[in-house]
Amino acid sequence: MDMLIQGFSVAFSPDNLFYCLVGVFLGTLVGVLPGVGTLASISLLLPMTFYLDPTTALIMLAGVYYGSEYGGSTASILLNLPGSPSNAVTCLDGYPMAQQGRAGVALFMTSIASFVGGSIGILLMMGFSPLLVKIAFSFGPAEYFALMVLGLLAATAIAQGSPLKGIAMVVVGMLIGCVGMDISSGIPRFTFGNMALFEGVNMVILAMGLFGVSEIFASANQLTARLTAKDITLRSMLPTREDWRRSAPSIFRGSGIGSIIGALPGTGATIAAYLSYTVEKQVSKNRRQLGTGAIEGISAPEAANNAAVQTAFIPTLTMGIPGSASMALILGALMMHGIYAGPSTMTDHPDMFWGLIASFWIGNVLLLLLNIPLVGIWVRLLALPYRYIFPAVIIFICVGVYSLTYSFTDVVLVLGFGLLGYGLKLAGYEPAPLLIGFILGPLIEEYLRRAMLLARGDFLTILQRPISGSMLLVCALLLGWALYVTWRRYRPGAPEPLPTPAE
Template sequence: MDNSLIMTGLVNVLSFTNVALVVGGTLLGLFVGAMPGLSATMALALLLPLTFSMDPASGLSMLASLYVGASYGGSIAAILLRTPGTPSAAATVLDGFPLSQQGKAGQALGVSLFASFFGGLLSGLALLTAAPLLGVMVLKFGPVELFAIAVLGITIIGSLSQGSVISGLLSGALGLLLSTVGMDLITGTPRMAFGNINLFSGIEFTVALIGLFSIPQALLLIEKAHGSQKVASRITDRLIPRISELRRLMPNILRSSGIGIVTGLIPGTGGDTASWFAYNEAKRFSRDKSRFGKGELAGVAAPEAANNAVVGGALIPTIALGIPGSSSTAILLGALMVQGILPGPNLLTDYGDVTYTLIWAVIMANIGLLVVGLMFTRMCVAVTRVPDSFVACAIITLCVIGSFAINNSLFDVGLMLGFGLFGYWMQKAGVSPAPMVIGLILGPVMETSFQQSMLIGQGRMGIFLDSPIAVVLLSIAALSILQATPLFGWLRTAIRGRHQAQ
């Protein structure tokens, strides 16, 4: 069964339309990543409405390739401008920009491209290998286990988000609350609609997504639009690295890819965490640590391999449990929801063909990244010079068009702008919008599975303690909250002090 689904996914991706969408998505991701201040998450949110009229295979192929392309594109601005195009490219600045100052911008970008390719390809293959094993495991999941998974997703994302644990959990709880707007899933009674018929069907997930991730980005760009003019370094040297260079860097790339895959498995962590971890390990394993920060190629290869490897790693919990490993994979889940496919372990069983299409799209996107990157990286230098004010106006225009096109409703445009202003406030307050998005996604799953569990247990809350899987998942959820509380930190400090005293 699994083999037939694997082949079905491959055939879906290799159609002419989907190959063209992979190339186009990768190219678009490359340009988005190269623009300082923009992110893959924002681009995915803007393009999500375009997938409404596509079949799942085509929509997922385009979004996955954009995700992969933007992960590499961030290194272009990092190396040429000393400004990370995406947060995950921050570590690349340390050695990438010194290389461009030495006239080796092409060499740095070439190493970044090939490291990104190998990292992404290995993570895609790891995802393809893990999927059949995960498919066997998730057959044991019922409503009780699904509720535990939803609780785990909210607590882990909340506790690992930027800022304090409390703010992260409150953000996730607010997302859960907003997911209840509309008709009750069981009784059909309107809830928190305030008599407005536009809210009877609930808050459109895509509208909230566009507002939370795109409008704040545009407003932040407008804030710094009158700053200094961006002047990028020129690419004057060879872009394709020599075989000897790749052979020397390959152990570093393989190690960093493994770090990226493992980091991606942990929901809430992203490419920025993995890239700094990989950079630190590359420096630790180096014979000459003094070269780092002055233009060391290993300092470019390590973070770039890691942040692209996160893509496949983050999709493993997304596919197996329906818990998005990052805000970008949350949008990929949103694309599935648009197609009427609810997130959760049933992705691998009931929608195996769609799931394997997504996996193959990630692998094909990395192959497309190598080809497109070699052809268009030099052209992307021009993109880094686009004024911030122009980019901000383009983002806001696309936000309005995209949110209106969902239901041809001006109410959705107003709702999107409201979410945008709230997201901007969250950014300023240091609260991550990612847990809120996860709450919006997992809310319907949590509510439905809870009601089904109550029916199974005849209203008995102890039903959640009857399942060993649910007990383990809920225990991990409790620990993820406790380990980040002040009490846990105080205990850890006290234990450390006692050991030092002895």
């Protein structure tokens, strides 16, 4: 407690408080703007930190990081454009809520869920950092391989309707994830001689194309807005008692999942959000409504990704292992200031460590105060005709995508993935499992190769390890249960299945 009090004294200093406000405001702004993203914003602001104290620099960059997770849900809900990959799952229920005239409620609830998720993540970071670090240390390549397989199998539950379509989308995502240089041999795969593809397909490009450009193609013939924001008041944005009742359990489930997943190196907010959504598909009383505008579909993943963002600092600061590209940039900023993160960070730099944790509380309160009053402004964007919104969105997407590597190939790819997403929608396939297959596919390959090298090619070694063996057993049980349910549904003489909400 004494260290936390000392941390608040550091965080409440005028400079740190000012740059915390600057960070969360800029993070929210770039999160709202589709096509920019957290990685680009941190990269642009990194030179500014050269002239700041290391603690102040870390507080500002952290504010940009978790602030963008707050703001990223706005574009997902209003325009079906994820501000970051971790907000892509919010599109599944947030955008349908906006189409139903409940955009204000959706935006308000995402702010509350994000605040609660971030707060729980901070509490766990404060009280259980040693335990979470110990759990993370117990995960080797075999355990990570089993965890990724479990996540990949769970991804098929995101799709509405036929599970075979979900599996097909996961496989397509894994194939797209294979594009680029092989991590072991250095041999290019599926690049067709194009040097721009040697580094693979960027996740931002894929997410923007599948969820953003495809929606523009699907709605291009609508010259007027389908939704309006007339007479929007703060009272009309408040969730109903039923919304609170349905959201509360999902927020706490998502916060717990995000806090644990965020503490594992190499996972991050995206996997936490998708895993939380998958859990809701299995345990929520209203699981059949998910994907059609259910409040649980936004509260759970938003709580999860913000909790994961907070606990992602645990492996970064205590082990020097960044869980994402954004955390790698923050770690690089520390190294440029002569600070090398590791197990001794808490003892060697207590002011910085506890000052950062205290700034998380301050930043989350600032974000809540910023987002609630601005909800009305974001909702009023719906009053603009689509013929005005679409060109601006296309410009943001193209500028944001081009700024990643300054390659015109990226712009072509995002348009190509937009056409692919539009075609998938016409054929009744959902792009969400494709995205998670793209994320987890390369990780499965990497960790499997590492595990096989350590086991000298003996796959039974993975099954004999307690954690990985248990996870793979769960995978087998889930797969067997899915096959059994499918057999019962389509066996001769079976009753006609009830239509899903998507049908």
